[in-house]
Amino acid sequence: MSTIQDDRLRFGGVAIPYHWLAVCSTAVLIGSYLSILYRITNVVGVADDLLLLVAGALVGATVLARKLPAWTAFVLGAVLLALGLFSYYATVPGAYLSLEQADRIIADTVALLTGLSVEMMREIATWALNVAPAAVFVPWYLVFRRRYGLAAASGGAVLGFFVLTGDAGAFVTLTGMVGALGIVAFGTMSRYGGTIAQMDVLAVALVAMVLLSTTVSVVPGGSVSPILPSGGGGSGKGGGLISNEQRVSIQGSIELSPKVQYTVTANRGGYWKVASYDKYTGSDWIRTGSSRPYEDQSPPPGSSHEVRQTFTVKADRANAMPAAWKPIRVAGGMDDRTRLSSAGSLSPKSALTKGETYSVRSRVPTKDPETLRDAGTDYPSELERQYSQLPGSTSDRLKQKTSEITADADNPYEKAVLIESWLEENKEYSLDVKRPDGNIADSFVFEMEEGYCVYYATSMVTMLRTQGVPARFVTGYTSGQRVSEDKWVVRGLDSHAWVEVYFPDTGWVRFDPTPSDSRSDAEQAIVDDARANGESGVDTDESENGTWTPEPTTTTTTTTTTTTTDEDDSTSDGEDGPEPDHGNSENPNLGELTSAVTPTETTTNASTDDEGAIPVGLPSRGQLLYGGLLAIGVLLTARRSGILQRAYRAVWVRWQPRDKPETDVKRAFDRLEYHLAQKHRVRRRGETPREYISSLSHVGVDDRARRVGSLYEQARYAGDVSREHADEAVSLVNDIVRGSKRRKPSE
Structure with a gap:
């Protein structure tokens, strides 16, 4: 059993300061929205640059937190963010050449805050790399300055931004919310001490967050979906x-x-x-x-x-x-x-x-x-960059295979014709396919024998791009x-x-x-x-x-x-x-x-007669994680509210496993006493079993209860108990409990 004393959480002989638990919670919050930025930058091949910038921001925040006051975090964060946004907007073609372009930037910024995914941004790599340092630096700096509320608020604001854009899915959102809750809770305990009751309150709050995230979207009309599928899945119909x-x-x-x-x-x-x-x-x-x-x-x-x-x-x-x-x-x-x-x-x-x-x-x-x-191949530079992009999941074998297919081509047109012909001749057409994991194009070229137009077109575009040919x-x-x-x-x-x-x-x-x-x-x-x-x-x-x-x-x-x-x-x-x-x-x-x-957004389908098919199969990894977290939270909540104890007692009073005769008789009396306490009153301190049972005779307690009390006295004080006595005691209590209407515990 763990106990909480002062400013530390103790598990047996191990004591963990609440401050470090708050730091870990900050890492969870930052990690939630960093997962979004990593996914975005991995698509455009600059994920390694992102990790380097994040590492630098973490180290800088840790070092500076020892020397500078807390208010400087906001100044430094604001400077980093301003520089980042300026660098991003400077890469937008013509961004500062006309009032129309400036209005366009403002409109795009508003669109981001009302549901436009950041992945739709043209220069997303520049944006992500310039925004990430400030988003990491500020909450990390503040938590080391023990400004727990401000750390949670600043990190939560970043997560909230991605919720508004629809890029934070239900699992990421919940993870970030748990991190923010942990910062505030453990930070408070670090400052004022904590109790077991407070830990139980945290568990209750966690369960409420899980339940909320599985049933509603975070933003009305947004793209954050419940984790439990409502149909459609991997099968399309419409x-x-x-x-x-x-x-x-x-x-x-x-x-x-x-x-x-x-x-x-x-x-x-x-x-x-x-x-x-x-x-x-x-x-x-x-x-x-x-x-x-x-x-x-x-x-x-x-x-x-x-x-x-x-x-x-x-x-x-x-x-x-x-x-x-x-x-x-x-x-x-x-x-x-x-x-x-x-x-x-x-x-x-x-x-x-x-x-x-x-x-x-x-x-x-x-x-x-x-x-x-x-x-x-004299392509406009912006067009070539935009339509030659490949995700980080593109394999070297796909590039090599495409080079082999187009080895005899002297120009982009011949490459396109050869790739087009190879796909048409080497893959079969079928509407009944299993969606592969990982990169679709790579899987279709090397692992799938058949597919339909989406797989063919995706593969051809990807293969052309490995050869530097702009395609869409x-x-x-x-x-x-x-x-x-x-x-x-x-x-x-x-x-x-x-x-x-x-x-x-x-x-x-x-x-x-x-x-x-x-x-x-x-x-x-x-x-x-x-x-x-x-x-x-x-x-x-x-x-x-x-x-x-x-x-x-x-x-x-x-x-x-x-x-x-x-x-x-x-x-x-x-x-x-x-x-x-x-x-x-x-x-x-x-x-x-x-x-x-x-x-991925909800659209209106022209045919109203068809319904989405509900997928059948094993739950996803995310659903398993949610389910496990939910189960743990429910158990903790049930313990805090007393539901577990009452459920255990409800089973305990009705069913008795058998043991040695003396043990059986003692437990039979315990069951009887619990039942009578539920139905009538609790035995008073100093009141003997015989006095207790006799005092209840006026409310219908009969000779069966007196017989169980007598057998209990023999077992406890005389040690005179046989297997027949034990069987009799257990049987009598079973009859009493099952023949009476149970009341809720008074405790």
Whole structure:
């Protein structure tokens, strides 16, 4: 049993000063938000620099705490933070060149405090490295100055910032809160001494925090989720509408929806792009930067052709505005309801509803092989840095494998073609996959035999980046089912992920490494099943008549497939220009469901008939940690409140294990006495067992109790007890206890 005396916590012969427990609690609090900064910097490959800066801040705070007064911590911390933020903003292109840029910085800062993840920031590495020293120095300095409240407040403020941005998950938040609680509690005990009762109060507070963290978000509407899953998990199921969120997570097995999302009238088919993503974490994709008000955009720098398209929403709600890349003008009165992402994609300010339309004029870069081979590698420095980023989890074997695949390539275009062909030819298409642990691209290339478009596109972007080729991950829709010369029906299962590669003097050019034939077969089967089952929303009047093919055509049969034919690209005035046959027909086939690349924020799905699947399997590591912590806290709380003692007594009074006769009789009487105390009154000091039982005869205590008392006296004073006497005593007490209504303890 541990005891607490003065300013130390004593466990047997070991005494730990409360001050050092407060220091350890400070380390826990700092460690909680450092885990976020480490994850962020590891993605961009500067985690080692972060650790060096943190080590320097800890050493500096420890040394200076012995020599300088406490108020200097705030001055030094403020100076470090100011210098850090200045260094960050100095790296933002054009940050101090115009009032508009200054307003943009202010808007981004406000956005961070209202839910924008710091991972969305373009220069996140610079920001993290410059903010970390101040965030570590101040609380560490203050705890060594024994300013425990200020240490908890300063560290808690940093953690609170990450809670507001949504980067602190439930486990990190709880860990930091426990650390802050420990600083205040142990600091108080260090100053004024502590008691066992105070330790129990800490346990009760800990349990309350755990329970709160498992049921509610820290910030209303924020992204901190409860630790217990409510569905979805690693399996995706839904309508296929892709929202233009800033983060998408790669899932495991998915189900595709055959329901119609849009109809498109256009002068030619193509891929209808929704969003592109630049930052790869190894497990998901992030689009850095924030959206801005719509304005007409300039066309791509090289040769391009025009695509005019009008979209009509067929789902109940649509949070995305697909369009052929690159959209340069929005018409139909929608420009005031449209925003541009940092990468130039369109999104509605508010969800579009069924029947609404919008028109877009796009200029699509010409995919001419000769032009792209000669494009060179004179990339803009900022673009090259942004779209060549690789997470720290990228393995050397992936870089080596990609170098082997592209060994015969003389330029980035040939590298892209070779990687595209290798993935298409060496991996099978399947919607039923288990999401791997660790880096998705590395796992898909070396350990997985099959996957769907998200895995193919993620792997190709990563492989290109290992070769220094700027590339980005793109989501959207393929053309859909062509129902007339200028009209397409786009279903949820037409949602898709592909790759865009940057070429100087041309711009972003599409590549699609996902095999076409097996995808077409799988998705056609889904449409056929839906039609056979009479599902609603699967067809429009035009799509029921089958896929339209131009004349003349080499296709002799007309099917009711959602797969668009090769004519979508090859007969529509050469959408991408001629290119050699390298194993990819550029067939804009059926796409993937949005849950294949599920937004981490809550989004509105176009199909309301489908529900998320509840994952079945072992609990995660985080859930096990939460569960263990919760169990310990509950036990401590139960001990503090007396629940454990009452529960033990409730079992003890009703069930008696057998021992030696004398022991059995003594315990039988103890049970009887406890039962009578619960039902009537406690035995008074100096009152003999016989007097006690006799005094209760007027309330119904009968001869059974007197017989047990007599057997007890014989066992205690005469030592005259047999096995038969013990059996009789135990049996009589069992009858008395089970035949009476129990009252709650009076203690």
